[in-house]
Amino acid sequence: DIVAAIQAALTPADQRLRGRRAIVTSGPTREPLDPVRFLSNQSSGRQGHAIAAALAELGAAVTLVTGPVTLADPPGVDTRHVETAEEMLAACRAALPADIAVCAAAVSDWRAAAPAPGKLKKDADATPPRLELVANPDILATLAGLPADRRPALVVGFAAETDHLLEHARAKLARKGCDWIIANQVGPGTDTFGGPDNTVHLIDAADMESWPTAAKTEIARRLARRIADHLETR
């Protein structure tokens, strides 16, 4: 019928991820200090959302777990909205099993040890509160370290670095136990956080590929195709 014909025409010919399940994290997390204040970061979610969309285009069943962003949910993607790192990890666990995990979210490394139940008052003496931080769960390392029967076959992390990008990315690959790291440069002088373009390097245990600067949507499609290649040749 007409609807099926239109759908077929709109479906990319490459459906190599059909039957695969993917989890993608995206955006920042927000870690509350009290009911109104939080610790967060500059991540816009543009790269993570584009990756979720690109995996879905290749036929994967994608769960996108996203922190607070101003982006629309990608069409055809099961999108779960969370605030904190702990909520993000719980949503990722709930989305298992999966063949692919791409951790593109900029998860806050730390959270307040004890968020205040009421708004912290500014003291008349202006003595700032002592802000005790504790480490958040490491979502990438957690997914990469799952027992073999639960671990996604391919676990991909991101490294947003302001300096010594490749050295730090390779150390992260080893430390997290993931399969690939997508390393990109952020910070002053780059437009990576929030901008439309990205310059990345794909790093695995053996190799490093430097990709030309491209739109985040194009980086996402290239990554999705590389993931499909990888899963075919395992």
Next chain:
Amino acid sequence: DIVAAIQAALTPADQRLRGRRAIVTSGPTREPLDPVRFLSNQSSGRQGHAIAAALAELGAAVTLVTGPVTLADPPGVDTRHVETAEEMLAACRAALPADIAVCAAAVSDWRAAAPAPGKLKKDADATPPRLELVANPDILATLAGLPADRRPALVVGFAAETDHLLEHARAKLARKGCDWIIANQVGPGTDTFGGPDNTVHLIDAADMESWPTAAKTEIARRLARRIADHLETR
């Protein structure tokens, strides 16, 4: 001519603030911990932006100083974009002299004593960094405390409180030296931060008016009319 006729038809009849200058602050501030992480809060800027627009509708020349928000700049308003409390104060000072100052921004009370020039690394031992905070400048108290020849005739602050709303608002009025406080309830169970509606109380040294819950745009128009009333009767 036709353009003038259309402009006249679109201009509200009430132009009582023509010739008056207003400064409005709006949105959150972001206080960097390093090039990617920051301390911020849930403010959407909806109330502050609506107030800037409402004052402009009554003919005022409005400078809106806003932190990072996802809202469009209001038409007919000179909008300045800032990130930190210190930048916000500098932009307010640069907009002086003014007859009216409405401080609707949710300014971060504290900032990192020494933001890191490079991205803070997560230690292998996962020892969180010690986050030393210092007090930010108090924009409302600064504007309210300007010498008489520089101080706006009417300085209005906001009090976002999770508990003991009126008691805290009155204390804030005295402490800041401002003329009015608009007190509203925020936090769990209210939809004030980011929502379309607001429930406020207008508090001055003598009186307290409780306004019915209304759209933030309507609260803004009511406040603008009250400001025009006040400046006429001084």
